[in-house]
Amino acid sequence: MTLLNNDQENVENDSAEEAPRLSLRAAARSGPEPLRAADGLWRKVGHLLRRDVLGIAATTYLVLLLLTTVVGSFVLADSARNTNLHLRFVPPLSTQYGWEYVLGSDALGRSFLAQLTVAARTTLLISIGAVIAAAVVGALIGTVVGYARGRLDKVAMRIADVMLAFPSLLLALIVLYTLGAGLGSLILVLALARIAMYTRVARAETLAVRERVFIRASRAFGAGSLRIVCTQILPVIANPLVALATLEFALVMLAESALSFLGLGVHEPDVTWGGLIAEGRNYLQHAWWIALLPGLAITLTAIATNVLAELVRKAAESE
Amino acid sequence: MSKAVTSLITQDDDALQVSAALLEVRDLLVEFHLRRGVVTAVSGLSYQLHRGETLAIVGESGSGKTVAAQAVLGILTTPPARVAGGEVLLNGQDLLLMSESERRRIRGEDIALIAQNASLNPVFSVGWQIAEPFRIHRGMSHRDSLIKAAELLDRVGIPAARSRLKDYPHEFSGGMRQRVSIAMAMALEPDVLIADEPTTALDVTIQAQIMALLQEMQGETGMGIVLITHDLGLVSEWADRLLVMYAGRECETGTVEEIFAQSAHPYTRGLIGSIPQARHKAGRLAPIPGSPPDLMQPAPGCSFAPRCAWAIDRCTAERPELKSLGSGRASSCHRTEKLLHVGEGEYQRHA
Numbered sequence: 068m069t070l071l072n073n074d075q076e077n078v079e080n081d082s083a084e085e086a087p088r089l090s091l092r093a094a095a096r097s098g099p100e101p102l103r104a105a106d107g108l109w110r111k112v113g114h115l116l117r118r119d120v121l122g123i124a125a126t127t128y129l130v131l132l133l134l135t136t137v138v139g140s141f142v143l144a145d146s147a148r149n150t151n152l153h154l155r156f157v158p159p160l161s162t163q164y165g166w167e168y169v170l171g172s173d174a175l176g177r178s179f180l181a182q183l184t185v186a187a188r189t190t191l192l193i194s195i196g197a198v199i200a201a202a203v204v205g206a207l208i209g210t211v212v213g214y215a216r217g218r219l220d221k222v223a224m225r226i227a228d229v230m231l232a233f234p235s236l237l238l239a240l241i242v243l244y245t246l247g248a249g250l251g252s253l254i255l256v257l258a259l260a261r262i263a264m265y266t267r268v269a270r271a272e273t274l275a276v277r278e279r280v281f282i283r284a285s286r287a288f289g290a291g292s293l294r295i296v297c298t299q300i301l302p303v304i305a306n307p308l309v310a311l312a313t314l315e316f317a318l319v320m321l322a323e324s325a326l327s328f329l330g331l332g333v334h335e336p337d338v339t340w341g342g343l344i345a346e347g348r349n350y351l352q353h354a355w356w357i358a359l360l361p362g363l364a365i366t367l368t369a370i371a372t373n374v375l376a377e378l379v380r381k382a383a384e385s386e
Numbered sequence: 387m388s389k390a391v392t393s394l395i396t397q398d399d400d401a402l403q404v405s406a407a408l409l410e411v412r413d414l415l416v417e418f419h420l421r422r423g424v425v426t427a428v429s430g431l432s433y434q435l436h437r438g439e440t441l442a443i444v445g446e447s448g449s450g451k452t453v454a455a456q457a458v459l460g461i462l463t464t465p466p467a468r469v470a471g472g473e474v475l476l477n478g479q480d481l482l483l484m485s486e487s488e489r490r491r492i493r494g495e496d497i498a499l500i501a502q503n504a505s506l507n508p509v510f511s512v513g514w515q516i517a518e519p520f521r522i523h524r525g526m527s528h529r530d531s532l533i534k535a536a537e538l539l540d541r542v543g544i545p546a547a548r549s550r551l552k553d554y555p556h557e558f559s560g561g562m563r564q565r566v567s568i569a570m571a572m573a574l575e576p577d578v579l580i581a582d583e584p585t586t587a588l589d590v591t592i593q594a595q596i597m598a599l600l601q602e603m604q605g606e607t608g609m610g611i612v613l614i615t616h617d618l619g620l621v622s623e624w625a626d627r628l629l630v631m632y633a634g635r636e637c638e639t640g641t642v643e644e645i646f647a648q649s650a651h652p653y654t655r656g657l658i659g660s661i662p663q664a665r666h667k668a669g670r671l672a673p674i675p676g677s678p679p680d681l682m683q684p685a686p687g688c689s690f691a692p693r694c695a696w697a698i699d700r701c702t703a704e705r706p707e708l709k710s711l712g713s714g715r716a717s718s719c720h721r722t723e724k725l726l727h728v729g730e731g732e733y734q735r736h737a
Binding site for chain 1 (some may be wrong): 456459461465487490491492493494495498499501502505506507508509510518519522523567570580
């Protein structure tokens with residue numbers, strides 16, 4: 068550590084040749100690499116992960132989920148559709164019907180593993196799509212009004228207040244009723260309900276950043292407002308927004324499941340975890356797994372993303 | 387010596403020089419419209435800046451020197467700030483009458499700013515940021531602008547410039563960062579450079595390096611520098627002319643030699659008296675008592691009167707106008723004539 072400090076002093080003295088810098092790098096390499104402010108967000112998350120068992124478990128789960136979903140939706144697409152009335156309500160952990168039936172089957176004798184995997188794809192697609200749509204639109208609005216201030220800012224924030232105060236389920240009902248249920252309108256509804264969150268966070272962060280000297284300097288170089296918002300402010304405030312988006316993912320997934328459970332979700336043959344639970348409700352008495360397994364999947368995924376979101380938040384704040 | 391000669395020349399050619407001023411500010415008036423009322427941060431500031439000249443604007447915190455500079459650049463945050471009057475002539479064109487897009491073209495190109503230390507965005511590499519003016523004004527490609535950035539870094543004396551382009555601001559020391567700021571400001575070779583406390587956060591040896599670099603750049607391009615500072619030591623060494631501001635108004639202006647030899651305003655004398663002198667350790671510093679006035683409710687008389695040892699009844703009743711003392715020197719004090727005939731010893735005794 069003393070070695071490191073010495074080298075930094077050398078650099079600061081402006082005596083400034085390449086040599087001290089190189090040895091600084093060397094010193095950094097030999098010891099445990101210290102975290103630095105300008106390190107990328109994901110590098111910081113990786114750094115935090117190293118000491119966090121729960122974090123590792125959550126990340127492993129999410130990676131496995133993503134892998135199974137991507138691979139499974141190709142491999143298992145057919146068996147998710149193939150009905151077999153001889154194999155109705157096969158309980159989980161049955162081995163005699165082949166690996167596809169390891170998680171049992173549903174009322175039509177379809178492999179439940181395949182059902183879960185295909186449903187996971189739709190669920191993740193909707194959740195991720197809605198989160199990205201809301202984050203992009205919300206962050207843009209928030210940054211622009213936060214930078215512009217004045218009347219525009221006031222109007223936008225009151226609209227955001229109204230949107231956050233409005234019951235999102237009611238909003239969903241109205242939109243889904245007028246547009247009709249479907250993948251696109253579901254993403255739209257879920258994004259619409261959450262835009263205000265990103266707008267608020269982006270605006271608050273922008274208010275802090277816009278007063279910093281480098282923004283003023285940038286204006287002094289003749290940069291226009293659009294350039295400043297896009298190239299100076301957005302990259303600086305990206306980290307807290309990513310942290311928020313990770314947290315929001317779990318929320319959006321739960322909302323989607325609720326809507327699907329209520330029959331406002333996607334239509335057959337598309338199915339989501341929430342839809343599977345709704346279907347399984349009818350057979351709770353003798354085929355508990357149809358409701359339980361997708362419920363478990365939702366719970367685990369929500370917990371895992373929350374754990375990861377906490378890590379991302381910590382990393383984002385460590386600037 | 388050479389400074390004295392140039393000041394003599396400017397005296398003789400005063401009439402000619404007026405039209406040749408790079409930057410001329412006339413009666414600049416800046417107001418802040420706050421919920422509590424209107425604060426007049428700058429009232430009636432005027433100055434001229436000539437090619438190759440360094441004009442220092444000095445004053446305490448809150449005296450309006452930074453606000454005046456931002457008004458000249460047109461980068462005040464409006465609202466609450468508003469330029470309520472005056473003219474800012476850059477090469478004869480009034481910046482205040484221009485549209486925002488016209489002014490944007492001039493910023494960075496003809497007039498540039500060196501801000502205090504933290505003027506670099508922490509999330510971008512230094513090379514990317516130095517190249518920014520080229521991308522904004524010249525529409526250069528990323529690759530071309532980076533080549534230019536490397537040349538600039540080299541010019542401001544950063545070793546191994548090319549390999550440092552990818553480094554981030556926190557990987558540079560304070561002095562290096564300020565060199566980078568200078569490189570950015572010099573990118574398009576502006577006519578006028580506004581340096582807002584360019585050395586405030588730096589230690590003395592680095593201060594001297596940075597000022598020497600600025601002077602070297604000035605020698606190469608002939609630009610005019612407006613040096614905003616509260617460090618009179620810096621002024622005495624690096625500036626040609628001096629303008630002292632107090633509570634948004636001009637107290638005194640003139641060449642650095644003249645003012646340091648015999649100041650015509652009690653506030654300037656107070657500032658000079660507050661400079662610590664390493665050689666005279668025994669003597670106590672003579673700080674100015676009191677603090678700057680509330681700009682929201684300006685008193686009718688001289689704004690410095692409550693803190694002034696020389697104040698007479700007239701000072702609290704009537705605001706002194708800026709009076710020319712000839713050869714570009716001016717002072718706004720009722721007692722200027724008296725002060726000019728009083729030696730330093732007698733001044734001290736009076737105070």
